[in-house]
Amino acid sequence: MNEIKIFSPATVANVSCGYDVLGFCLDTKGDEMVVRKTKEKGVTITKIVGADLPFETEKNVAGVAALAILEAAKADFGVEIEIYKNIKPGSGVGSSSASASGAVFAINEILGKTFDKQQLTLFGMKGEAVASGVEHADNVAPGLFGGFTLVKSVDPLKIVELPTPSELYATVIHPQIEIKTSEARGILPVKIELSSAIKQWANVGSFISGLYTNDYDLIADSLHDYIVEPHRSQLIPHFKEIRIASLNAGALGCGISGSGPSIFSLSKGSDIANKVANAMKEVYSKTDIKFDIYVTKINTDGVRIINK
Amino acid sequence: MNEIKIFSPATVANVSCGYDVLGFCLDTKGDEMVVRKTKEKGVTITKIVGADLPFETEKNVAGVAALAILEAAKADFGVEIEIYKNIKPGSGVGSSSASASGAVFAINEILGKTFDKQQLTLFGMKGEAVASGVEHADNVAPGLFGGFTLVKSVDPLKIVELPTPSELYATVIHPQIEIKTSEARGILPVKIELSSAIKQWANVGSFISGLYTNDYDLIADSLHDYIVEPHRSQLIPHFKEIRIASLNAGALGCGISGSGPSIFSLSKGSDIANKVANAMKEVYSKTDIKFDIYVTKINTDGVRIINK
Structure with missing residues (x-):
């Protein structure tokens, strides 16, 4: 070749x-x-x-x-x-x-x-x-x-x-603002509360268990971030509204993709993922922020x- | 009834x-x-x-x-x-x-x-x-x-x-010293390094994945404790020797059971679990510490x- x-x-x-x-x-x-x-x-x-x-x-x-x-x-x-x-x-x-x-x-x-x-x-x-x-x-x-x-x-x-549960779909919105990875990393604390870390590793465990057992409720219940999101979400305008709108539209969870500014949601089925896209869109449509949005199955x- | x-x-x-x-x-x-x-x-x-x-x-x-x-x-x-x-x-x-x-x-x-x-x-x-x-x-x-x-x-x-992989056996040794749960809790820091926490939640994830896939190597590779053991192991005499002896005898992993002082090992198969028991025994037999030891399958x- x-x-x-x-x-x-x-x-x-x-x-x-x-x-x-x-x-x-x-x-x-x-x-x-x-x-x-x-x-x-x-x-x-x-x-x-x-x-x-x-x-x-x-x-x-x-x-x-x-x-x-x-x-x-x-x-x-x-x-x-x-x-x-x-x-x-x-x-x-x-x-x-x-x-x-x-x-x-x-x-x-x-x-x-x-x-x-x-x-x-x-x-x-x-x-x-x-x-x-x-x-x-x-x-x-x-x-x-x-x-x-x-x-x-x-x-x-x-x-x-x-494993990847077959009905999982992602919705990703990219607000066209710049966040440098170095800035996103710099905003994180060197030390964290043990009590928060315990909640985080419990969620890693239950999320992975949910992937193995196709338990969408457990996946939803595990998609929380006690460590990074409280800091990094400050760098993304309207993050909280996007998150709430996603969850209200039926998303299993919503969080920052990597170091941002893209925000991802996971949903069960493409119909919900599309509804979530509409809900996310609506938030940024009311602002001056340009964005790109897409719905995709997991590859x-x-x-x-x-x-x- | x-x-x-x-x-x-x-x-x-x-x-x-x-x-x-x-x-x-x-x-x-x-x-x-x-x-x-x-x-x-x-x-x-x-x-x-x-x-x-x-x-x-x-x-x-x-x-x-x-x-x-x-x-x-x-x-x-x-x-x-x-x-x-x-x-x-x-x-x-x-x-x-x-x-x-x-x-x-x-x-x-x-x-x-x-x-x-x-x-x-x-x-x-x-x-x-x-x-x-x-x-x-x-x-x-x-x-x-x-x-x-x-x-x-x-x-x-x-x-x-x-899930419980069917060949998992535990060896537990109880050195007859007293550690109060309150003391074992008190020795832990309120804050921990984010970098250590990341290693810990990676291991929670891989351990659970290992349970689902019967991957004993992955289970072994995940049985590490970067957070609690460095502190609590100080309260248990000869902990490090017990751990090393267990691993050398073929244990998948060895750590503190709960807040101690019991120490557990996990092994693949009862033969190895029994060898691990002998290796653990040998460490405390050289000391004045009385101990109780048992091998058991997972219930x-x-x-x-x-x-x-």
Whole structure:
């Protein structure tokens, strides 16, 4: 194979109760990338459509991730990468990680599937670090594995694949304001109350139990965030109204996607997810804030091949 | 039914990663209780064998739990209770909760199973509060439900039943030293590092995933405690050696049972659990500390009827 075109999905990290560990994969929102084998070694970013991102390989998330996998494979070839961004950088649904995941997935296909998804996640994290300064996996993992994932540990990397109840749908609204990941991280306290942490880990446990047992009520009851949301929600205008409107429209839960500003809701069935979208829309429609909104099922495959 | 004899098992709370939320039920260790219907209302403790506990109903854990369920049922009768303690009070394997769980289970049988286990847990917690000052459910719930349980929340009470991989065995060693629950609670910090809390909730998530998928490696990898053990282990002599000896003998994990001083290990299969017992024994045999040790499968039923 000399050329492959792939779809690299947006992802939601944290999922209310699981800061830094939980994530899930979206289906309709994502980037497209073309990766082409070249005789010359190295990585060249030849095209970027839809976002203003650096072409220099070492500064580009996809470029760095690509270099990591090619080096690990001791590849005797290089690649050219075209990136068609549909995920806005800084929107909070894993834009940089989609570039990283897409690049490593595509190159692994060209290599003949040398690496497993756990290893691909490691390469993707190298790219992710270019954007956020930290090698984290909470977007890369759901992007590559699909469905819900748990980052059990980063060093050594251990990703746990979780089941996805078939009727779960996500509604995501992206208010077009800028929050830097560094700012969103900086607003968090270094120390937290033990009593709040206990509530949080109880919810991580019950949420995961709910995924295994298709218990939508338990999932709903677990989608709370006692740790991060009280701080970060201050950075997102009208967050509380959006949350209340979502829940009133029937959402199982609603929270900040990653470090924001996107807000996600999870619902049982597409009908409710669409009602939730209308309710969310209504809140921002009354303001000057521009927004993008979409409803999607959970993508259980992760990055996928468009053609090769 | 006028009289029932039941077995009320010992339980292990916290389970390393799940402070205040996780627990499991032991099979061979437990109290026996006889509960007899009386015409007169009220609760009388008529016999206590094996421990020095108060006979006054209002000061007795079983007594208070019994009053709670009788009152809720608006029962037109009372009960006499005989308690045969095999679980040493203060040993850290839910001695008080066994008395409470046993009493409410037995009375519910006499009532014709009026209440479900969730409701019984609430009554049991009233008794538990007599011993510890706090209504907590992390021993009462596994005692009544059996297997592994998650206390998702206390108010409102929400217990999640978790699956029990069939090859799991527990080894429990009880060094006969005294640690008061209040002391064990007092040694804990009010605030904890967010970074440690993240590792802890990742482990709660992966542990529960391991229970659902019978993944013993994942269970082993999740049985760590970054929050409580570093503090409480100071109260238990030779804790670290016991832990290392257990793991070297093949245990999946080893930690403090409840607030201690008992130490539990989980193993895959009874052979390993017995080897772990020998390894644990060896540590305390070299000291002056008296100890009690037992190997047991996980009890998936909870409190059970001996005869009625």
